[in-house]
Structures are given as C-alpha cells and as structure tokens.
Amino acid sequence: MEIRHFRYFLCVAQHGHFTRAAEHLGIAPPTLSRQIQDMERELGVRLFERNQREVNLTAAGQALMLEAEQAVRQFEAAQVGAQRAGRGESGLIEFGYVASAAYSGVLQDHVSRFTEAHPDVRLNIREAPMADLPAQVRDGLLDLAYVRSPMALPSELEAIALHQEGFVLALPSRSRINELKSIPASRLANETFILPEQVSGTLEVAKLGGFEPRLGPQPGSLVAVITLISLGQGVAIVPESVVSRIRLPQVSYQPVADSQASSWLSLVYRRFEKSPAVLRYLETVRQAL
Structure with missing residues (x-):
C-alpha cells in the first residue's frame, strides 16, 4: 500500500459514499472502488460494509482509520518539514563569537533580525577563543563565527566585514x-x-x-x-x-x-556553504549592512 491508499480510504470513510468521495478526490468512482478493494485484498479484511445508498466502516476499518489518520499526518508533516528546511526556514545554526561582537551590539542586532524572520531556526550561540573560531568553522564544528579582524583565515573561509x-x-x-x-x-x-x-x-x-x-x-x-x-x-x-x-x-x-x-568585526563562513538556513542568515546580515 502507498500513502494514496490511506488518503482514499479516509476520504470514503469521511463521506460515507464512494461517488461523493471520488468527486472530492477528482477520480472516477470505479477507480476509487478498485483502490479500496486492493487495500482489502492486501490486508485480508473488509474495511467497509457496502449497500446501494452508503458505506459504513467495519470493525477492521474503524481500527485502520485511527492509524491511517496518523500516517497521513506524519507523511504531510515530513513533506512540510523537508520543504521548510530546504528553504532555510527551519534547522540549526551553530555560532561562535568573540565578546566584542556582543559589546558592540552587532551580534544582538543580527540575531534579532534573523529570529524575527525565521523563528523556527534554532540558534546555538556560544563565546569561544577567537584563535579557535576560524578552524572550527572550517572543520564544521561551527557554521558561523564573529571574529575581530584583521586576522588570517583558512582558504576555505570568507568573511563579511561589519562594524x-x-x-x-x-x-x-x-x-x-x-x-x-x-x-x-x-x-x-x-x-x-x-x-x-x-x-x-x-x-x-x-x-x-x-x-x-x-x-x-x-x-x-x-x-x-x-x-x-x-x-x-x-x-x-x-x-x-x-x-x-x-x-x-x-x-x-x-x-x-x-x-x-x-x-572591525567580521562574520566568518565557509566559502561553499550549502546549508539553506546558514545562507538565509548570511542574507540577513548583508541586508543589515
């Protein structure tokens, strides 16, 4: 069975009628009837009691309905979650910063702008020794780092000059x-x-x-x-x-x-960054400039 079978089953259960359910789904009634029969054949049970005027759930159908509703919700949530992550609207960003990024107010300004626009992206922010930050970004332990320039950076990194x-x-x-x-x-x-x-x-x-x-x-x-x-x-x-x-x-x-x-403060990031959430943050910083 596929997720569409659960959707078809739920639609028939909600309408109590094959023709009305088929109209709602935008498919022909015989097609819908065959899909339900395929489910019953695979499960080895009858899901509906049929008569000329309506259909009713059997005990097996009632049991399946609870699980089918949950399966469809989870599937749709997974779709939405993947789409939002792909757009940079959810996920996790790991930050490092030097204290002067906070003293200057730059860190607070950027974070507040970003969280207001993308409240579902989690930010893990921590102060760290500046000498360690570039290597941690390069090695993937951090996604972004606020440092005080001028300082030498590994070739894999770039920086946005700030305050x-x-x-x-x-x-x-x-x-x-x-x-x-x-x-x-x-x-x-x-x-x-x-x-x-x-x-x-x-x-x-x-x-x-x-x-x-x-x-x-x-x-x-x-x-x-x-x-x-x-x-x-x-x-x-x-x-x-x-x-x-x-x-x-x-x-x-x-x-x-x-x-x-x-x-000056700089925001350090990987030259070929792929994370949509991180790219969204960089876009926010550039707009703030």
Whole structure:
C-alpha cells in the first residue's frame, strides 16, 4: 500500500459514499472502488460494509482509520518539514563569537533580525577563543563565527566585514599616565601590555610610538584583560566599545594621541556553504549592512 491508499480510504470513510468521495478526490468512482478493494485484498479484511445508498466502516476499518489518520499526518508533516528546511526556514545554526561582537551590539542586532524572520531556526550561540573560531568553522564544528579582524583565515573561509571601531588605552586609574592631558604613543614605551585576543591595536600603537612593546599575559576574554589592569598588572589597547560595556574599579580609558589604529568585526563562513538556513542568515546580515 502507498500513502494514496490511506488518503482514499479516509476520504470514503469521511463521506460515507464512494461517488461523493471520488468527486472530492477528482477520480472516477470505479477507480476509487478498485483502490479500496486492493487495500482489502492486501490486508485480508473488509474495511467497509457496502449497500446501494452508503458505506459504513467495519470493525477492521474503524481500527485502520485511527492509524491511517496518523500516517497521513506524519507523511504531510515530513513533506512540510523537508520543504521548510530546504528553504532555510527551519534547522540549526551553530555560532561562535568573540565578546566584542556582543559589546558592540552587532551580534544582538543580527540575531534579532534573523529570529524575527525565521523563528523556527534554532540558534546555538556560544563565546569561544577567537584563535579557535576560524578552524572550527572550517572543520564544521561551527557554521558561523564573529571574529575581530584583521586576522588570517583558512582558504576555505570568507568573511563579511561589519562594524569598524578604533582602539583606546585601558590603564590603572592610579597610573601617572592619567595625569597627562594627551597621551602620546611614545609615553607607553615602558609599560607592560596585557594582550587581548586581537593584538593588532597593540602593535600599531607600539609602531606609532617607535618602540618594541613589552608583552604581558594574554588572558583570553576582554573581561579578563580589564581585570588584570584593575589589579595594576599593566595597560591594554582595547576596542572602543569596551568603554561603555566593561566598567571595573581602578580602571580608566583614555585615547592615544594621533593613533588611527582600528579593527572591525567580521562574520566568518565557509566559502561553499550549502546549508539553506546558514545562507538565509548570511542574507540577513548583508541586508543589515
């Protein structure tokens, strides 16, 4: 038996009449009658009691009706589910992100836009060390990743450039540098630099100041970086968005005079991505730009 046999059977049961059921199905009554007879022959039971005016379900027909209704519902649900997944309207997207994607509001904006348009796509979103994110996307452990550029990417990946911002100096509040009205890069030559995951700002400021930076620890998250600064362990060059998002005791933020160093968030994805849901998300991001 095929799913059409169940549909024919249910239609006859609902109408209680072969001719009316055949009209509803758009087939000839003899064709419908043969399909039901084929079912009865294969099952080895009678499904309907027939007379000239109507047909009624037998006990076997009543038992089959419950299962047939469920089978047809499941089949139709499977069809709809496959079609929606193929259109990118359902499924799962695995995300990784660096903290500054959240501090800047870019992550929230993209996710809210996407979930409003595609509420049935599940998003699994987690913060991860930036150095690990590109390889995880390349290897299929993640579908997408928000990173802070510039950074080298594997050849299998591409990136959409997003929010760009400058850097600021984070330093202990009790540091004498805070007394300066303007902090030149050269004034930082003797400082220990706590390194965030994106080190380009540190290197650019050191280049501007004409010195080799004294490198301290690279503790991971921006919160960990700012915590070390609050403990007097050094200074750090961090994205501007940190100023309004991470406020810890004993920490000040100051611009570096004449520094044009900047970085930008990027959304990293596989070059030959096939997932309809992921492609829908990328489309949402491009529209947001």
